[in-house]
Every structure is written in C-alpha cells, then in structure tokens.
Amino acid sequence: MAEIEREVARLDAIYRPVATKPMDIIDPDAFENMGATIQADLAQLAVDDQAEAILRTIIEVYAAGDKTMRAAVRQLFDRYTSFRWAAHLPRDWDTAAEFRAHLLHLSARDQGPDTRDEILTLQDLCDRARQAGIDVDPILDEIGAMSSDEDRYGMGSMRSVILSYGKRRTG
Structure with missing residues (x-):
C-alpha cells in the first residue's frame, strides 16, 4: 500500500x-x-x-x-x-466489468466532497449500464455491500445510497 x-x-x-x-x-x-x-x-x-x-x-x-x-x-x-x-477511468464503456470498475471507484471515493455529485454520477452510471443491457442490480448489491456505512454528510452512507439506488430505479 x-x-x-x-x-x-x-x-x-x-x-x-x-x-x-x-x-x-x-x-x-x-x-x-x-x-x-x-x-x-x-x-x-x-x-x-x-x-x-x-x-x-x-x-x-x-x-x-x-x-x-x-x-x-x-x-x-x-x-x-x-x-x-x-x-x-475512461468515460466510454459498455461492459459489466467496466460498470463494476466505475462503481468500485465511486465506492472508494466514499462520497467525495459532495454526496449530491456522487448520486448524480451513480444515476448516470446506472442509466448508461441499463442502456448497454447490463443487469445493474447484482453489481449494485455487490459493491454496495463493500461500501462504507458512514453517513458523512447527512445524506446517507455510500452503502445505503448504492444499495437503495437499484431498487428505487427498477421498482
């Protein structure tokens, strides 16, 4: 390290x-x-x-x-x-592996300086993945489970944001 x-x-x-x-x-x-x-x-x-x-x-x-x-x-x-x-990571992608890599990067940044920006990034990533025919929910579940559960800015933890996003968007 x-x-x-x-x-x-x-x-x-x-x-x-x-x-x-x-x-x-x-x-x-x-x-x-x-x-x-x-x-x-x-x-x-x-x-x-x-x-x-x-x-x-x-x-x-x-x-x-x-x-x-x-x-x-x-x-x-x-x-x-x-x-x-x-x-x-490269902005152009269309595979589940690259979607997963982008989500891992999002998770590791752990809300960065502004949770709102990260939520918009998550929304864009998921929309692009769905348009590419990628089943986002299992990947969201995997990455959400390894994400931080600390609510850094009063908008929920990165774990809760990621885990709830797939369910909210597909329901």
Whole structure:
C-alpha cells in the first residue's frame, strides 16, 4: 500500500495546480469554456495513462481487500483530493466489468466532497449500464455491500445510497 500511496501523492502534486486554479468569475466566457479549459490543462500534464493505471490498481486492491484495506483506500481519496478530482477511468464503456470498475471507484471515493455529485454520477452510471443491457442490480448489491456505512454528510452512507439506488430505479 505504501508504494500505491507514493504514486498517488506524486500524481496529486502534479494535478494540484489545475485542481486549485482560480477561475475568473467576472469573465462570462469562463463558465462556458470551463470544461474545455480544464480538459486542456489536464491534457498538458500528460499523466492520464499513469493515473488510470494506478487507479485500476487501487480499485483491484479495494475490491479484493477486507474492511480495513477498503478503509485505507478511502483514506487515500480523502487525503489526496487533487488526485481524487482528476483521476478517472475512461468515460466510454459498455461492459459489466467496466460498470463494476466505475462503481468500485465511486465506492472508494466514499462520497467525495459532495454526496449530491456522487448520486448524480451513480444515476448516470446506472442509466448508461441499463442502456448497454447490463443487469445493474447484482453489481449494485455487490459493491454496495463493500461500501462504507458512514453517513458523512447527512445524506446517507455510500452503502445505503448504492444499495437503495437499484431498487428505487427498477421498482
């Protein structure tokens, strides 16, 4: 785990200037161009492949680990917020395995800085998976069961959010 943390800390330091870059709120074009600007800034860093590789390793450790190991992984995402913000799996996917990987990543982030954003992410992931013909409920049950049961922000735990989502959307 120490080697993983060293790599996450290195990438977090690389991502930090982009993640914390102030935005000119007076410029009306700033909001309109924000996504493209951020994507261009991240692309200039040229670490996407490295970040995805360590993120996949983290997800494997999280999935295979016990309760203590999963808590340690969640702490990584809490400690290295620029990495948490910038490191992502590919946005285009259509398999159950990739849906599962995205849910594991969501679970490991454990609500990130805002549960509402994570609920929207969960909704998008499930909608996309269903459109691809993936039976989401067994995967939601599996990942929900390994998720944290801590209610960090008063909106329920990641476990309750994930476990209730499939039942709520299919009923």
